[in-house]
Amino acid sequence: MLYIVKYTGPFGYLKPWTAVRDGETYSQQFLTPSVLEGMQQKLGVTKILRHKLTYTGLSMQQEQTHPRGWIHEKKKQQMTRPRAILVRGVMLAPELHLAFASAEEAEVAASQHLCLCRNEDIVLPVEQLTLTEAAFDQLPGFELRPTVASAPGAFLVGFNRFAQGAAMHGRLEIVGNPIRPVGLMQ
Amino acid sequence: MYTSHIGRRLLSLYHQRTGEELSARQFFEQRLYPLFYAHKRFLQWVPSSPFAQDFNKDEKALVALGDSPYEIKLGKLHNKIDSGLAPDASFVIGFPAAGAEGTTSGQVSGVGPKVSSEEIYCSWIGGALGVGVSGGLSLLLDEDDVLWALYEGWAHYRTFLEQRPTMKGNQIETWNGHWLAHAFSPEFDPAYPLDEFKIDLTDTAGTLAMPTREWVQVLFALTRHYPTRDLMAYVYSLAQTNRTIGFVPLQLRGINKVYDLTEKLFLFPEAVRSAGQAELLRLYTVQYGFARACQMGAIGLAAIEPAKLRDYLPSAYGPAKPPATKTEAAAIQFAFHQLWILAMLNNQELYDTADRLAGALHQFAIRDIGKNAGRGKNNVNQQVEQVFVKHRPLFIDKLSDMLAAVNAASPYRDAFDEAVRQVMLMPVDNFPLFIILTRFRYIARQNEGVLPAGNAKADTAAPAFKDSAAAAEQTQLNLQ
Numbered sequence: 207m208l209y210i211v212k213y214t215g216p217f218g219y220l221k222p223w224t225a226v227r228d229g230e231t232y233s234q235q236f237l238t239p240s241v242l243e244g245m246q247q248k249l250g251v252t253k254i255l256r257h258k259l260t261y262t263g264l265s266m267q268q269e270q271t272h273p274r275g276w277i278h279e280k281k282k283q284q285m286t287r288p289r290a291i292l293v294r295g296v297m298l299a300p301e302l303h304l305a306f307a308s309a310e311e312a313e314v315a316a317s318q319h320l321c322l323c324r325n326e327d328i329v330l331p332v333e334q335l336t337l338t339e340a341a342f343d344q345l346p347g348f349e350l351r352p353t354v355a356s357a358p359g360a361f362l363v364g365f366n367r368f369a370q371g372a373a374m375h376g377r378l379e380i381v382g383n384p385i386r387p388v389g390l391m392q
Numbered sequence: 393m394y395t396s397h398i399g400r401r402l403l404s405l406y407h408q409r410t411g412e413e414l415s416a417r418q419f420f421e422q423r424l425y426p427l428f429y430a431h432k433r434f435l436q437w438v439p440s441s442p443f444a445q446d447f448n449k450d451e452k453a454l455v456a457l458g459d460s461p462y463e464i465k466l467g468k469l470h471n472k473i474d475s476g477l478a479p480d481a482s483f484v485i486g487f488p489a490a491g492a493e494g495t496t497s498g499q500v501s502g503v504g505p506k507v508s509s510e511e512i513y514c515s516w517i518g519g520a521l522g523v524g525v526s527g528g529l530s531l532l533l534d535e536d537d538v539l540w541a542l543y544e545g546w547a548h549y550r551t552f553l554e555q556r557p558t559m560k561g562n563q564i565e566t567w568n569g570h571w572l573a574h575a576f577s578p579e580f581d582p583a584y585p586l587d588e589f590k591i592d593l594t595d596t597a598g599t600l601a602m603p604t605r606e607w608v609q610v611l612f613a614l615t616r617h618y619p620t621r622d623l624m625a626y627v628y629s630l631a632q633t634n635r636t637i638g639f640v641p642l643q644l645r646g647i648n649k650v651y652d653l654t655e656k657l658f659l660f661p662e663a664v665r666s667a668g669q670a671e672l673l674r675l676y677t678v679q680y681g682f683a684r685a686c687q688m689g690a691i692g693l694a695a696i697e698p699a700k701l702r703d704y705l706p707s708a709y710g711p712a713k714p715p716a717t718k719t720e721a722a723a724i725q726f727a728f729h730q731l732w733i734l735a736m737l738n739n740q741e742l743y744d745t746a747d748r749l750a751g752a753l754h755q756f757a758i759r760d761i762g763k764n765a766g767r768g769k770n771n772v773n774q775q776v777e778q779v780f781v782k783h784r785p786l787f788i789d790k791l792s793d794m795l796a797a798v799n800a801a802s803p804y805r806d807a808f809d810e811a812v813r814q815v816m817l818m819p820v821d822n823f824p825l826f827i828i829l830t831r832f833r834y835i836a837r838q839n840e841g842v843l844p845a846g847n848a849k850a851d852t853a854a855p856a857f858k859d860s861a862a863a864a865e866q867t868q869l870n871l872q
Contacts, residue, residue, distance in 0.1 A: 222638040224393045224626075226488035227481060227496045229633030235689065236639075264687040271499070275492030290495030295637075295687060361534055361624070361639075362397045367503040378624055380641050385689035387821055 208255060208305040208342050209312035215329035218261065218300035218322035223364035232264060232295035235384070236350035237302075239374050240366045241323065245304070249315045256305040258347030260384045261297040268293050297322070301386070302329055305342055346382030353377050393486035394626050396507075398521055398532045399514030402539045409540065416513035421466070424517060427550050430462045433561030435549055436520055439632075440482040442468035479507045485519030486630060496633060520546070522628075523572055524565030525607035527682035529637065532626040537617060538572065545571035548585060559593065559600040569605035573613040578670055607682040608696050612673055615644045615651045627686055637683065643692030649735035650676075650696065656734065659727040661720055675724055693735055698728045704828050705782065712780065715835045726832065733829045737822055745814045746826060750833030752807035753779065756794060757838075780831045784823055788812055 220234040220241065237245075242254050271292045276285040300322060306312045316331040337345075352374065353360045359377040366372045399416065406423075407413050414422065428435040429443050438444060442465050447455065455461050472483040480490035484507070488500045521542050522530035533539070549567045553559055570591050574580060579588040593600040614623065622644055627637035651673065657665050664672065677699040678685075685695035703713040715729075716722045734743055757776045775797075779790045791808045798804050811830075815823060 221499075222636050223501065224486065224628070224638075225634070225636040226393070226486075226500050227494075227634045228499060228636050229496075230635040231499075232637045232686065234638050261689070264689070266687075271495055273493050273495050273497045274500075275497065277493050288495050290633075292496075292499075359624075361626075362394065365501075365503050367501075371503050371506075378639060378641070380622070380690065383690075 208337050208339060209307070209309050210303050210305050210335040210337055210342065211312050211316045211331050212333040212335065213302045213304070213320055213329035214332050215300060215322075215327060216298075217265075218297040218302075218327045218329065219294055220297075220323050228292065229290070230266075230293040230295070233297045235259060235261075235297075235348040236363075236376075236378060238350060238363045238376070239352050240364065240368055243366070243368045245320060248320065249318055251306060251311045251315055253307060253311075254304050255307055256303075256342055256349065258303040258342075258345045258349050258381070259300060260347040260386050261300045262386045263298050264295040265298050266293050267296050296327075299386075300327075300329060301347075303335075303342075303345060303347065305337075309336075344381065346386075347380075347384045349379045349381075350376040351379055393515065394532060394628075395486040395516075395518035395522075396511045396514040397518065398534065398539070398626075399517030399519070400511075401534060402517055402521060402543060403514065405536055405539055406543070416510045416517065420513045420516055424520060424546075425462075425466055427546050428520065428564070429465065430460075431550070431554075431561075433553060433559075435546070435553070435561060435567075436564040437562035438485060438516075438519070442466075442472065442483065473509045473512050479512060484512045485515045486628070486634075487515070519630075520564055522565045522568060523610060524563075524567075524569045524604055525610050525682050526604045527607065528604075528631075529607075529627055529629050529635065529682050529686075530565045531610075532628070533614075533623060534626075535618075535623060538614075541572060541575040542568050544585075545575065552586070556593075556600055558598055559602075563602050566602045566604050569610055570602065573605055573609050576613040576617040578616070606677075607685070608676055608678045609674065611642065611644070611647055611691065611696065612651055612676075614642065615647045618644050619648045619652070620645060625691075627682075635683075637686045640686050641690040641692075643690055646693035646735075647691075647696060649693060649738070650732055653731055656731050659730050661723040661727070663720065664724060672724070675721075676728055677725075693732075696732070698725065698732050700725070701729050701732070701828070704729075704831060705824055712831075715832055730829060730832050733825045733832075736825055737818075737829070742814060742818070742822075742826060743829065745810055746830040747833045748807045749811040750830050750837055752804050753794075753830075753834050754837035756798065756804060759798070776834070780827050782824060782827070784815055784820070787815065787823075787827070 218233065220237070222231065222234045223238075225231040236259060237257050242257065246252070246254055269292050271290050272287045276287055278285055302320070302322070304315060306315060312334055316334050318331070320329050321327055322329060350363060353376055355362070355373070355375045357375070357377060360375045361377075363374050363376050366374050403414070403416055403419055406419065434443060445465075445468075447461070447464070451464055454464060469483060477483075478490070479487050481487050482490065488494075489496060491497065518532065521539060522532055523538075523542070524530045545568065546564075548571065549564065552567075553561055570589075574589050575585075577588075581587055591602055594603055623642040625640050625642050627640050629635040651669075653669055653672070657669075660672065676696075678695075679697045679699045679701065680695060685691055688695050704715055705712055715726055734740075737743070753776045757773050775790075775794065779787060779794070781787050781790065791812065795804060795808055815826065818826065
């Protein structure tokens, strides 16, 4: 049996690890092991066993970026940071199912909010479910199943900040239509 | 970044298929560099890399003395990689700009791995395996057959380029798109790989260039090769600033419903049916750009919606456009529209229902054509067009009105009954598709009424269209 908490919120954004020099970045559609580790630490639970993520679409939103460093302008005798525009494709109405091993842990998790990476993207618990593993498999959504690099279908999903930057690999599983429809032809 | 991963995949594939074990550096030097960079025109342009930089005075002197300029550039690249500098975009493909002062430096994670020189060479290999599609985006596909086909295509690109002295280079990604579509097409013969390979080069002031392959055509090529599988593509664009779309699932099983149109060929005008599936699909055009399609999350059947389909539904911006089948090109698009709707509804029964309903409506429209011509006919036509509405309750309302007008006579009653039953059973999203399909079938009936079937002539078809156009406009007015 899996004890599941469902979270929803207006927006969600997960930065793909390959986005480094971007003027436009779409959200990643799944949680990597390091993101799950962060959530575990935030919620104070031992283990998030599985996850499923769905959303209704992506919305492009502009924001301003600064460089990390300062530039010294000798002539003007001042320090500046140039600005640039970054366009983010943000997930609309993300729905996240997290599965725990025990009812107690689910209870703890269901009393707290979560952030999908950006701390303005709050998702709140809305529902608790108890499902068998097989029933969880049938839930529509994106899910990254962590694997070793040599497993079939595995790809590199980033470097784990909780494990000295070790490479993380996984296989993406998609069940049903993970993009929830909001009316087809409007 | 991900380019390194793909590069390493090709390297192990190379080892597996040829038995030759090369390090990434050896592969780069022996396989990639001689094709890509040891010529006047490169196959790929990596901005601000040693291959893109001009020589300084000393290097120019060396070249004047007879040194190969390409070897000097290669040496500079090796030096940069060996020097232990933090990797940046000037010598590693897909990496961040150097320093903390670039406007994008804030996006670089502090959790960097140590990047080995092996990995850097891999990024050059992976960077040459991007499949360019329209919209300026490229795809990296982690599939053996795709990677190998692209690798074999490199040499052909060099040949193709050398045969055309006025053609510009640097278009490896665009080439990959064309090559992949060609290598996975039914005409492809490994013994004569360049046979049947057609690219319409564009000519700008005497310089030839390759236009980018339509994204839907690349998807059709993949669908042909993997009809029963879904793939994962990494979608990106590397330029002054990058674009990262990320991992996008390609739901080829859905797309296969359109690709496999052998059974649906009857929708096409007779004259083009013999051209065959591959020729016809080349004419398929899509509504969305690739980036927009990626915003839907997964590239499946819904993403390859044919262009201009929505014009046939009334919208807030104006009345529905009457479908035109006058020209052959229009008739083919008309067929694609129906085909896509059929695939979306995924239900032959619904098609039959729509067709029967269209038949009944057509009968209704022409039932007393002899009795009063002119004004009366227009009114009836108008009444029929009113059925094509966006919402279910209104649709059923309009059908009831018509049924009352014919005293629920049996052929009408049965067809309308069946339609209402189907409409009530289908998901509400499918209703607009069903309505467009019915409208298309209705127009098709009208044409058949005017013409001998299957032999469309533009002039004779015209009156029917005029009527339905007027009626469609009238419908709009009535609805508002």
